[in-house]
Amino acid sequence: MKGQIEEEDIMCIVCQDVPSNAHTSQCCGCVLCEECSVLTISGSKTCPHCRNQNPKFEKNMYLIKLINKFPVICKYECGHVSQVSDIKNHYKSCPKKIYTCSNCEYQGKKQDFFNHITSTHKDEVIHYFDKSQEQSSTPSKTVYTIDPLQEVKNSRGNVCQIGKTSKFFCGKNVGHKCNTCDGQCGPNDGCNCPPCMELDLKYRNLIGKQALINAEGKVAFLANGSFYCGTFNQDYGKCGKIGYKCRYCTSLTSDFPYYKHLLQSDNKNV
Structure with missing residues (x-):
């Protein structure tokens, strides 16, 4: 298979990543992932490769099957190599996976990330998990509710x-x-x-x-x-x-x- 296809041949032309759900354009055959094809149609409405106006993209089942057999190296650099179809399952349990904090964008491995949120964001963690906390009785703004009997x-x-x-x-x-x-x-x-x-x-x-x-x-x-x-x-x-x-x-x-x-x-x- 390595003699038949190279990684650059299957890269999405927009995001430059290996597409998990490949689409190809009818105008020039360029490869895009599904999300980038949707974004192109709703945004620029121009083929990112040949600049054809109002391009049409179709799911390419042959290419999808081919890509799913393509070997991919773990992006977290743990050394693991698997097929595209299996790499997402590996990412869920990869020991070197990097987690990103939604509050401050801190990044770290699982244990470091856990230590970060339980120390830096201790109050937020307690507030999220503590069911005994009473909600504020004085909202900062008017709270609108729907009366089912009123239009x-x-x-x-x-x-x-x-x-x-x-x-x-x-x-x-x-x-x-x-x-x-x-x-x-x-x-x-x-x-x-x-x-x-x-x-x-x-x-x-x-x-x-x-x-x-x-x-x-x-x-x-x-x-x-x-x-x-x-x-x-x-x-x-x-x-x-x-x-x-x-x-x-x-x-x-x-x-x-x-x-x-x-x-x-x-x-x-x-």
Whole structure:
């Protein structure tokens, strides 16, 4: 097999990593991982290799099978070598795996990481695991609750319902169309219009917290110009870690101009 294929031949042309779910372009045959192909379609809409407009990418099952047999060296430098299809299982138990602290970005191996969070972030750990703690009786901002007997209207005066993703929908035109919606605000799922997104933030007490709700109904926080929800994917890991962004946050990032005014501190509609 080594005589048939080299690592550079199967690298994703965008992220320069070995793709676990390879796609190829119809225009020039360049290789991309699934997430980068989705990002390309929703973002630049131009093939990253030949610059063809509105490229189409298809899952390449032959290449996927070939890649899954390709030997990969552990990125944590423990010396372990396995096939692409098995390397993620190895990473879960690798003795040299590096953990990253979500509070201060400290990095270290498992025992060092544990010592770090139980010393540096002792109060946060206690707060997270202690069920006996009472929640504050005096919230810093008004807490909005939903009365099932009352109609809920958005800032345009449209009556709204809660869809299966726990987002508000009024059934009107969203104002844009992407790969997670059909351009309509509901009625069950997908993207919602800015006034309904405003209700999402209001009733989840997220006003002023630089966050929006993606089409899956997850809270996604803005960081470095992109949204990340932290949802775990079995193949790619956590949305927001090591460059991975789920398809819902990818769409939300591209749709940000429609919702940007909701994150402004001088927003008068909330």
